[in-house]
Amino acid sequence: MQSDWSRWFPLVQWLKDYKKETLISDSVAGVIVAVMLVPQGMAYAFLAGLPPQMGLYAGIIPLFIYGLLGSSRSLAVGPVAIASLMTGEAVSSFAQSGTELYIATAMVLALLTGLVLLLMYLLRLSALVNFLSHSVITGFTSAAALMIAVSQLKYVFGLEVERGDHFFGTLLNLLDGLPGTNLATVLISVLSFLLLWYCKQHLARVLRVIGISSGVADALAKAGPMFAILGGVLVVAVFELNQGHGVSIVGTIPAGFPDFQLLPFDLQWWQKLLPAAVLIALVGFLESVSVGTALASKRRERIKPDQELLALGAANLGAAFSGAYPVAGGFGRSMVNDASGARTTIASLITATGMTLTVLFFTSWFYFLPKAVLGVIVIMAVLPLIDLTGIRKTWRFNRADALTLAVTFVSVLLMGVEAGLIAGVVLSVALLLHRNSHPHMAVVGRVGDSEHFRNIERFDVQTNPGCLGLRIDENLYFANTRYIEDEVMVIVSRQPNLKHLVLICSAINFIDASALETLEMLRDNLKESGITLHLADVKGPVMDQLQETDFIEHMSPGKVFLSTHEAMQSLCEG
Amino acid sequence: MQSDWSRWFPLVQWLKDYKKETLISDSVAGVIVAVMLVPQGMAYAFLAGLPPQMGLYAGIIPLFIYGLLGSSRSLAVGPVAIASLMTGEAVSSFAQSGTELYIATAMVLALLTGLVLLLMYLLRLSALVNFLSHSVITGFTSAAALMIAVSQLKYVFGLEVERGDHFFGTLLNLLDGLPGTNLATVLISVLSFLLLWYCKQHLARVLRVIGISSGVADALAKAGPMFAILGGVLVVAVFELNQGHGVSIVGTIPAGFPDFQLLPFDLQWWQKLLPAAVLIALVGFLESVSVGTALASKRRERIKPDQELLALGAANLGAAFSGAYPVAGGFGRSMVNDASGARTTIASLITATGMTLTVLFFTSWFYFLPKAVLGVIVIMAVLPLIDLTGIRKTWRFNRADALTLAVTFVSVLLMGVEAGLIAGVVLSVALLLHRNSHPHMAVVGRVGDSEHFRNIERFDVQTNPGCLGLRIDENLYFANTRYIEDEVMVIVSRQPNLKHLVLICSAINFIDASALETLEMLRDNLKESGITLHLADVKGPVMDQLQETDFIEHMSPGKVFLSTHEAMQSLCEG
Incomplete structure (x- = not known):
């Protein structure tokens, strides 16, 4: 029996056999993730059009909450790239970046995202992510x-350009602005890029070669963004690049813990933000569950969607009331968290503690931080998400999926x-229904003297001009019911002496109201043409459904037979 | 061989064996429909917030065009209730009823509806109506x-009240306005209602009893709305009810044929109208095809969706350029057209001629027509569409369909x-995917010494602790792939000594990219747990798909077996 506590707080369960080694392992992972999260948090906040400290705040309360409630041992929650982009897009249609209203709107968005997730929790709607097919996710x-x-x-490039209406607009604005490139900024960018690339590709190996233990070497390699930030701060501060050379810097970041925030309530405003909140909740949840599941299944464990x-919903509420913006489980940091040894969500609590210390004591260190370094960090973090291999693979595997992927990709660039x-999502569902709307149907005949009936086009079977057995290999529902009606009428019209049509229902698991309507029309139209409709091989649940209606009554003299054999014997061979 | 002409114009084919009796039959039907269409046209135009003559115009050019292009022998095209409601809702968010802009917008809407239909024709998208399930249609x-x-x-009631934001708002406004009821108007309404009810329920029978031939009796019974109109005009004109008693009348209707209209082009304006045009096109097409199919199948004929x-698209373009608004095939008039003897679309041409004569010579007759009579005509025409029996039946048959129906019904009232x-539509598709997202899966075992394998829960079969055969009874695609992955891991975790998992694919007709991704993850996760994944009974097309990828290569040492028998024999019994 699980105690009530551990039902709500998976951490309680894990703490029951928590050992000193686990604490050390969790702590190392927690610290490494914190070292990644400081620069990423500020960078993602900029991406969302928010002041950098909001990205740091997003790494505190939400992580404490997730640490208590989360069911994934190694998911690293906090500000993430795509939710930051979505926040920026949603909020910028309400307010100008940099204004009080913009900041308040981002916090309200976190509140709504949290409420949507909690509503999904109450309604057990975790299956909603099933609507996002792999192609939609890859394209998106x-x-x-x-x-x-x-x-x-x-x-x-150190440019002062506006964002365009869509991707290509932004690109054009950038090209227009290129003559204003700031050379000092580009130099910093190139150096940051080289540093990050070197840390990622070579540092761990080189450190190991010179005799540093492989755990420490890996940890140092993951601190690349932190090195870039410290380097950037030093270079700008020493050479005063922000004065004479126009390098844009982060500037003052207020120290200390954010105040508890009361959010303004305005129904109309909230309503307009709701669609964005729903999508951020869905996408954030999807990303978190995907990473969490992947990491758990390596250990033959599972997370509870x-x-x-609940955990992500509460974390977002926490974000809303602590001056932050929507959070989710991040792909990159979670991988690092897991690889660095996170065994329980204690690692999240350690990360959150590290972030708290940063906010309390170290914000002034980032005054001279060039924005270019943050830009390079973001670019390096998101480039692996552009999945060219996946696009190629999908194209070869299935054209409908490839079309979905391409349309999603282009639509995001053009329409946001x-x-x-x-x-x-609409296209993927439409293509699915389209595929299911032409189910396989087979006219069958008797194999020799056996009780078996098979497709007349593939087997040498006996048929009867007055009787026709027709098998439909698909559930009957709205997407295919018109096609089936048409096909049946075509098949019937080819056989002028037909008296009995036996629908073989062995492959039908359910019938919806549209199909019932169609069956009723078929039954009546056939009757007017002097043909009696019968059913055979009807599965139990379908029969139960039909018996709730007067369909079978009105079939008379048509009957329901247990098997095709029985139907044919009774109708045509008697 | 069909000639080229009859490929485009079904009427050409029908005229080849056109007889005098057919012409008489068509003419009678055409005249009866015209007598219905004059009052309905004016009434529906009012419903759309348009001047009455636009409803008459909608019965001229579009009918001539449909007569040439239509493939249904007895579909009666023209202004219809639901498209008129949708037109009114769409246009009134752009302009004030009664203004020039309002009228122009309605015509542009007809143009766009026509273009959408023609685009659907070019792309052969008639299957789009498959997205509208029976429950959605009934609820809507x-x-x-x-x-x-x-x-x-x-x-x-002769009230002057505004329409509300939604159904209940309109209802409240009506209740507020009730004290202003005009008694003379109510009297006219009650009399019109009684007259229509009498004509519909009793007139034909009474006429037959007094010796009038049943054809004439039926025709006269269908002219009820025309009698109501003539009666209303007479009563108002004779007693001057529009002067002293404040009965609201139709007033001047310009005589003569409308001018050919050039429509103003404004991309932004058109873009905003487009969603409404798409829905009017879909709903109009659906209504037309449903009625047309039903009428055709009575004669074992079929229409060509x-x-x-093409025909409805062209008819709507015709409406746009002749001062009318969106048209479709109407339910009620088509039934009457068919029952009155329409055998070809010549009947439509006769109706259109009758409407032309009305517009040329008789519009002044309708000056004193009380709006109350038109209101009663509309109410009597739409009441049969409220399908209470269907709602009850659906509730008993299938709760998911009933939920869809109820949500659609309430959503239309609340949100338009x-x-x-x-x-x-979204809900019906969501419930469908939800239903498909938990496919049936069965662990199977060998039946005696046979080559057959059956569900271990239903049959007495032999199994092997090192080998597991698992059959999935559904196509693998994005809606069920996460569930399947979870279930497989649960099943596997119950069997600690498992070495080989054989996925039996006999019921799988296709695999999409999401499922391939899941299979790859399953394969790799199982491998890490020391279990080898195999496939058996893979259908040809699925095998072709898999061979386009490196999935099978990476399965090694896992194999693809022709049958479950072969797999089990080779893996566990060797």
Whole structure:
């Protein structure tokens, strides 16, 4: 029996056999993630058009909450790239970046995202992510990553340009602004890029070669963004690049813990933000569950999707009331968290503690931080999300999926993340229904003298001009009911002496109201043409459904037979 | 061989064996429909917030065009109730009823509706109506009919009230306005109602009893609305009810044929109207095809849905350029057209000629026509669309369909026809995917010493602790792939000594990219746990798909077996 506590707080269960080694392992992972999260938090806040400290705040209360409620041992929650992009897009249609209203709107968005997740938790709607097919996710993520990368280029080149209406607009604005490139900024960007690339590709190996233990070497390699930040701060501060050379810097970040925030209530405003909140909740949940599941299944463990809804919902409420913006489980940091040894959500609590210390004591260190370094960090973090291999593979595997992927990708670039995602989902569902709308149907005949009936086009079977056995290999529902009606009438019209049509229902698991309506019309139209409709091989649940209606009564003289054999014997061979 | 002409114009084919009796039959039907269409046209135009003559115009050019292009012998095209309601809702968010802009917008809407239908024709998208399930249609139609009926009550009571934001708002406004009821108007309404009810229920029988031939009796019974109109005009004109007693009348209707209209082009304006045009096109096409199919199948004939797209698209373009608004095939008039003897679309041409004569010579007759009579005519026409029996039946048959129906119904009343329809479609698709997201899976074992394998829960079969055969009874695609992955891991975790998992694919007809991704993850996760994944009974097309990828290569040492028998024999019994 689980205690009540551990039902709500998975951490309680894990603490029951918590050992000193686990604490050390968790702590190392927690510290490494904190070292990643400081620069990422500030960078993602910029991406969302928010002041950098909001990204740091997003790494405190939400992580404490997730640490208590989360069911994934190694998911690293906090500000993430795509939710930051979506926040920026949603909020910027309400307010000008940099204003009080903009900041308040971002916090309200976190509140609504949290409420949507909690509602999904209460209604056990974790299955909603099933609507996002792999192709939609790949197309969406790749396009979003591309948009994020391009949005950072203005920091990388030190330009003052506006965002366009869509991706290509932003790109054009950038090209127009290119003559204003700041050379000192570009130099910083290039150096940051080289440093990050070197840390990622070579540092761990080199450190190991010179005799440093492989755990420490890996940890140092993951601190690349922190090195870039410290390097950037030093270079700008020493050479006063922000004065004479126009390098744009982060500036003052207020120290200390954010105040508890009361959010203004305005129904109309909230209503307009709701669609964005729903999509951020869905996408954030999807990303978290995907990463969480992947990491858990390596250990033959599983996460609880519903518990994740609760944990992420509460984490977003925490974000809203602590001056932050929507959070989710991040892909990159979670991988690092897991690889660095996170065994329980104690690692999250350690990370949150590290972030708290940063906010309390170290914000002044980031005064001289060039925005270009943050831009490079973001670009390096999102480039792996552009999944060119996946696009190629999908194209070869299945054209419908490839079309979905391509349309989602282009729609996101042209119409923005929200409309693009919706377009992708609608198309994927439409193509699915289209595929199911032409089910396989077979006219069958008797195999020799046996009781077996098979497709007349594939087997040498006996048929009868007055009797026709027709097998439909699909559930009957609205997407295919018109096609089936048409096909039946075509098949019937080819056989002028037909008296009995036996529908073989062995492959039918359910019938919806549209199909019932169609069956009723078929039955009556056939009757007017002098043909009697019969059913055979009806599965139990379908029969129960039909008996709730007067369908079978009105079939008379048509009957329901247990098997095709019985039907044919009784109708045509008697 | 069909000639080229008859490929485009089904009428050409029918004229080849056109007889004098057919012409008489067509003419009678055409005249009867015209007698119905004059009052309905004016009434529906009012419903759409348009001047009455636009409803008459909608019965001229579109009918000539449909007569040439239509593939249904007895579909009666023209202004219809639901499209009129949708037109009114769409246009009134752009302009004030009664203004030039309002009228121009309605014509542009007809143009766009026509273009959408023609685009659907070019892309052969008649299957799009498959997205509208029976429950969505019933819920939508019933709610729309209720809205239409309530919208006419202000004419019935002679009130001057505004339409509300939604159905209940309109209802409240009506209740507020009730003290201003005009008694003379109510008297006219009650008399019209009694007259229509009498004509519909009793007139034909009474006439037959007094010796009038049953054809004439039926025709006279169908002229009820025309009698109501003539009676209303006479009563108002003789007693001057429009002067002293404040009965609201139709007033001057310009005589003569409308001018050819050039429509103003404004991309932004058109873009905003497009969603409404798409929905009017879909709903209009659906109504037309449903009625047309039903009437045709009585004669074991079929209509051509794609040809209908062409014919209705062209008819709407004709409406746009002749001063009318969106048209479709109407339910009630088509039934009457068919029952009155329409055998070809010549009947439509006769109706259109009758409407032309009305517009040329008789518009002045309708000056004194009380709006109350039109309101009563509309209410009597739409009440049968409120399908209470269907609602009850659906509830008993299938709760998911009943939920869809109820949500569509309430959404239409609360959010309007467009948003309500979309909500219904989204819900019906969501429930379908939800139902498909938990497919049946069976662990199987060998039946005795045979080569057959059956569900271990239902049959007495032999199993092996090192080998597991698992059959999945559903196609693998995005809606069920996460569930399947979870279930497989649960099943596997129950069997600690497992070495080989054989997925039996006999019921799998296709695999999408999401499922491939899941299979790859399953394969790799199982491998990490020391279990080898194998496939058996893979259908040809699925095998072809898999061979386009490196999935099978990476399965090694896992194999693809022709049958479950072969797999089990080779893996566990060797």
